[in-house]
Amino acid sequence: MGDHLGDSTLCVHAGQPAAVPGQPLMPGPVFAAPYHLDPAGWQPGVDGYGRGDNPTRRVLEAALGELEGGDTLAFASGQAAVTAVLLSVLRPGDTVMVPSDGYYNVRTFGEQFLAGLQVTIVEAPTAGPYPSFDGVRLVLLETPANPSLDVVDIADVAARAHAAGALVAVDNTAATPLGQRPLDLGADVSFASGSKAISGHSDLLIGYVSTRNAELLATMTSWRTLSGAIPAPFDCWLARRSMSTLDLRLRQQSATAATLAAYLSQHPGVRAVRWPGLPGDPSFEVAKRQMRRIPGLLGFELPSVEHAAEFLRKAEFVAAATSFGGTHTSADRRAQWGDRTAPGFIRLSVGIEDEADLIRDFGRALQL
Numbered sequence: 001m002g003d004h005l006g007d008s009t010l011c012v013h014a015g016q017p018a019a020v021p022g023q024p025l026m027p028g029p030v031f032a033a034p035y036h037l038d039p040a041g042w043q044p045g046v047d048g049y050g051r052g053d054n055p056t057r058r059v060l061e062a063a064l065g066e067l068e069g070g071d072t073l074a075f076a077s078g079q080a081a082v083t084a085v086l087l088s089v090l091r092p093g094d095t096v097m098v099p100s101d102g103y104y105n106v107r108t109f110g111e112q113f114l115a116g117l118q119v120t121i122v123e124a125p126t127a128g129p130y131p132s133f134d135g136v137r138l139v140l141l142e143t144p145a146n147p148s149l150d151v152v153d154i155a156d157v158a159a160r161a162h163a164a165g166a167l168v169a170v171d172n173t174a175a176t177p178l179g180q181r182p183l184d185l186g187a188d189v190s191f192a193s194g195s196k197a198i199s200g201h202s203d204l205l206i207g208y209v210s211t212r213n214a215e216l217l218a219t220m221t222s223w224r225t226l227s228g229a230i231p232a233p234f235d236c237w238l239a240r241r242s243m244s245t246l247d248l249r250l251r252q253q254s255a256t257a258a259t260l261a262a263y264l265s266q267h268p269g270v271r272a273v274r275w276p277g278l279p280g281d282p283s284f285e286v287a288k289r290q291m292r293r294i295p296g297l298l299g300f301e302l303p304s305v306e307h308a309a310e311f312l313r314k315a316e317f318v319a320a321a322t323s324f325g326g327t328h329t330s331a332d333r334r335a336q337w338g339d340r341t342a343p344g345f346i347r348l349s350v351g352i353e354d355e356a357d358l359i360r361d362f363g364r365a366l367q368l
């Protein structure tokens, strides 16, 4: 499918098999561990065992591949996807650079498992300045970063990292491929948690990696088959079905986030607001240059833990939950998970509820 298609057309049709009279528009999931083999033996290119390949996963991968612009492998979760990138690339003696303000489980994995494999971990803030890339094997970026919401110029870092001989992988969870295509910007790998906006209904865990590098693709494919970090057919099917409305959901979330960010920035009870689409935000200029749309993910700071808890108790349409990109508006006080954020900092994921209802709800809940 060509690049000239609009986002919603792509979300509905990407990766779908050709129409067959009498067959469903959206083929159902195929549940199987083993498939019948030819009595003469397994033929390459034919499904044999579900861990290696299966038809339902291929449909999801073809769709995500069209959106990201690269060959795509689906994984059991976003965390399975990022660890596949790390463990496929890194060897003893290597150095990996990770965001100091990004998804905390990546740093935890580094501390608990990579350090023991003689991999050196260097941290860099998403907004920079970045230390030298000399001697670095892999640079991991996350933009917009979760939870800091800082944005980095992917093309700029990719050029400098490549000049030093490093590979670049970008966590595209917050932006989604409709917000930016890291592979077009020079990254070697784009990966994401599909548990967030891609599937968008807070009902499954899934992840993926995309690349145009044949060698990396082969290594990560082998890693997935041998580590077994595969998503089940039903989750692949549900994720593909939910992707059909990705553009619609993101549009509504982004538009409401713009209104809420403006509302919160003039509210006397709110100390600070972060949204890369808000004029004056430290990430505004780079986000405007790099991103096709800004997700409905914003941060705001209340004076204390108690203020944050009171806000969450009073708000009717803001669920306390630690995920984002779903149809429900949800909020997470990130410091409770050990993120390096202020005690009253809340990461807000704007859902698809009506804007007027959310503004009214915030007005009531912020009378602290």
Ligand SMILES: *Cc1c(COP(=O)(O)O)cnc(C)c1O
Residues within 6 Å of the ligand: 077, 078, 079, 080, 082, 103, 142, 146, 171, 173, 174, 192, 193, 194, 195, 196, 205, 206, 207
């Ligand atoms: C949630 C998340 C992950 C991990 O994804 P899971 O699907 O929960 O395993 C990785 N990166 C970012 C930025 C995330 O928000």
